[in-house]
Amino acid sequence: MSIPRWRSICAASAVALAASFGPAIAGPADDTLRAAMAEEILNLDYNYTTKREYIILAQLTDATLFDLDPATQEFNPSVATGYDWVDDTTLDVTLRDDVKFHDGSTLTPEDVAYTYNWIASPDSESNASGVVERWLDNAEVTGPNTVRFHLKSVYPLVLRDMSNRIMLRKAGTYDAGGTIDRNAMSSNLIGTGPYKVVSFEPGTELVLERFDDFFGDKPAIGKVVVRNIPDIGTQQAELMSGGIDWMFKVPLDLAESLGATPMAEHLSGPDLRIGFIVLDAHGYTDPDGPLTNLKVRQAINYALNTEEMAKYLIGGSAEAIHTACHPAQFGCDQNVTAYPYDPEKAKALLAEAGYGEGFPLELWAYRDKAVAEAISADLTKVGIDVDLRYVKLESLNQARAAREIPAYVGTWGSGGTADTAAIARIHFSDSDRNLSGDEALQELVLSAEQTADQAKRKAIYSEAIGKIADEAYWAPLFSYSANYLVSPQLSFPLDPDGLPRLQHASWK
């Protein structure tokens, strides 16, 4: 940090003073953890939402059949005590008998079967349906504490989906009395998690209280209040005045400036999100365009100083990557072709490809403007005339669906799943994100989901990631880091998958 420390303290205390109009005093005094989120919280039922904020909340209010240990990537029992594969497509799951819903009733196998069958049914229109209907034929109660899942086909990621995506509900929740109510749990949530909902004002505030009948380890902090504060500057002011104890998705510069003061602590942890450039190798936008030329794509890879970007623009634990997956993900083979920063080589490759004079390139981006500008500057340096189109994500996706994007800076968080499957399928099979047009690669990626043999899956992903690198379908950039600012009194452990788990927080 080039600015003197005293100056940031002055600025920070001024902001704090200015913000100290609010009555809120957070912290250990009333055993209440106050967290700020920029994204509006409008629906508490994760079976009907997708955004990251909702995953964080679902961890507090809901329990799932299994828990994915972020450190070991192993599936631990949770609501389920164990499982048994009867054959390739039949899975038996045994349940605990002491799991309570927030209304005091006990969870039964009927509830579990109902939840899964509801989500798999077309009537549910659940956001989890897409994932579940891929593999679930039906769930059936087979005993006082057992449920049998019949699969449509072999699917290696069943336990992952069970851990991440399906929140357990009481039988009849969404279609009691024959009328379908998909919003049944959107605000008065009855879950099985460590916290229960006390009050919820959509878009403003959510108040949670420790659920004393929770079957698992009880959280250390008694109350959690989640406030919607859209402006990061306001969040910052609130943090310094003690109005909140926790904020996330903090821009690096702000995190460092404020973290240098005694009023807040800057935590930086790993994140499974990676950044990359997707190149239209197939030529959807221009069948004979420069990007259909392997040498041009390699030149772009060589032209980018990804290490500097990771170090200065993302910071924390961010690192340059050379694979189309996060190095921590299962199957993400690091022994594939790398293109280290070498602008001279990039120029030479461009010249060899017949673009010695450069060419115009429309590059789309939707987040991290400084990164987009850095990429554009690096590419300009080797002679590519970049026309940067920095737009909202919604606009980028609209244009991508219309096949109008020759190259874009994408990011993907894999939903916190440390498995190459979570990034490869979406980007290299039948989606508009796949600009490679490589059908063999697509078959390869899909074949990994047809086997439950981990060694075989690993080999398949190695091959796929290797091919992507050889063909330079992408220009991988860097892994992200997750930046938090927390109150100095709060102890907040960070997990390697980058997902914040407020239920593990405690007071110092």
Add this chain to the structure above:
Amino acid sequence: MTTTDITLSAVEDGETKALTPGEIFRQRIFGHKGFLLGAGLILLIVLVAIFAPLLAPHDPYAQSLSSRMLPPVWDDAGTWDHLLGTDQNGRDYLSRLIYGTRVSITIGIGAATVGLFIGVTLGVIAGYFGGWLDHAISFLLTAQLALPGLLLAMALVFIIGPSIWVVIGIVGVLHWTYYLVVTRAATQRIRSQDFIAAAAASGASSRQIIWHEILPNLLSSIIVIFTFELGIAILAESSLSFLGVGIQPPTPSWGLMIAEGKQAMFYRPWLVILPGICLFLLVIGANLMGDGLRDITSPEGRNG
């Protein structure tokens, strides 16, 4: 492209005509302090824009990530190499401010011209022909004033793709109403005068009357509006760029620079303050010049 030619010749006519009472006019110009100050400011900024490559100490696009967010020279940690420090990509801030003049001036002049063509055309048509045309144009005017410009800008930038020319078009399309209101009223007034009736009686077509009788008479007010619109268009561009639907990075636009500096403004306020001051000076120059021109060209004049 006939319209352009004819209007250009109209401008020349206007100048020669305006210069005939030479002495008084010159006196008015040099006696008007506001006008001199405004014109001086604009001249200075135009010179900076023209000679930007000579004045700027660095390439405004050259990034150096390892020396990002350097403070200005008056700060303890500042250096003489980067007088006003660097931005979030390590680009020299002074050089970006200097090149920013080009963006603002190009867009100001371009957009004010686009608005001029739309507004004057509609205004003269509405004022001259009246009737349902007038009603239709009034409706268009109200609808235009009620439509959020942000939405229009977002959609157009998205469909056509962002470039300085698109932004000129957008800002121009958003700023023709002032021309319309003034020229419509003036045309109505002129149309009712005797010499128009005389021209019509001698067989002149509407087209000829508009170009030879009406437009020359509107010229001075159009020039005054143009000067004001220059400032307004520059502000509009900066607002759109601030909201992310105008000039795209890495082009150095002052509005965009303010948006980029906003995140760090509690710790590095100069990132926000400096481009704002540049905008202020440019726009106040245009406004003073507009005020001055109005006083100078109005028949009675006004001491200012």
Add this chain to the structure above:
Amino acid sequence: MLRYIALRGLLALLVAFTVSLAAFLLLNVAADPAQAIAGEDATPDVVEAIRQRYGLDQPLWVRYGEWLGGVLQGDFGESYYWHKPVAELVADRADETITLALSALSVTILIAIPLGALAALNPNSWIDRVALGVAVSAQAVPNFWLGLIMIILFAVMIPIFPVSGDDTWKHFVLPAFVLGASSVPAVMRLTRTGLIEVMGADYVRTARAKGFRGWPLLRRHAMRNALLPVISVLAVQLGQKFGGSVITESIFAINGLGRLALESILGADIPTVQMLIFVFAIVFVVMNLLADILNAALDPRIRIG
């Protein structure tokens, strides 16, 4: 008179529908609402499911027709994000924006009218020049920048007002000043020219001959007539404050209609944008109508036909 108001009301509705159609088309080409609802890490099948659930896979004209049908029955639809009726959402947020617009207008009146009057009483004096300087400067300051500078100055360097939010009256001081400042030049100039003109009129000369000077002269004889045009301009300015609230509310994090408009435009929340545009257009036209009526009512020389 009634017929005139009815005609103008009809025009307002026509404008509102035209603008809403334009907005609908613009929004649909610029962004994919389904993606906006689903969020950054949503998989394509989730996005597709949302598209079907909200009927976004229907042709544009069908969707606009459905919206129009609903509006004609007083139903503006449901927001994609908030999952509640847009009308409710707009009603919830309206008071913040009305508060902001009215306080901004008060700021304008408090600064512009005294300044304009002082300038008119002392033409070509230093006061006149200062007033002119204020007007010219206020016109040249980018609104969003003024907001940021106010935050830096009066919330950070001299912390007397809160940075952002809308809980207490203190939260509204800076935003009202920023939003109000933009109307000062027009209102001040109008007050000044109006007064100077009126002061030259015969009846004021007579009053002056009777020995009236300064404020008494202003108050008893000149102000009323000079303020006629000012009042109608204020009505128009109030209408514009609603549109102007977009940037101000975003900078100061005020939970009003302006910020709702910005967020729903950027997030392609079409039903919300549609209703807001409708409301803004009507407010705008009504304020203009009000200005005309005020003018007619206060000035016997004008008759509306």
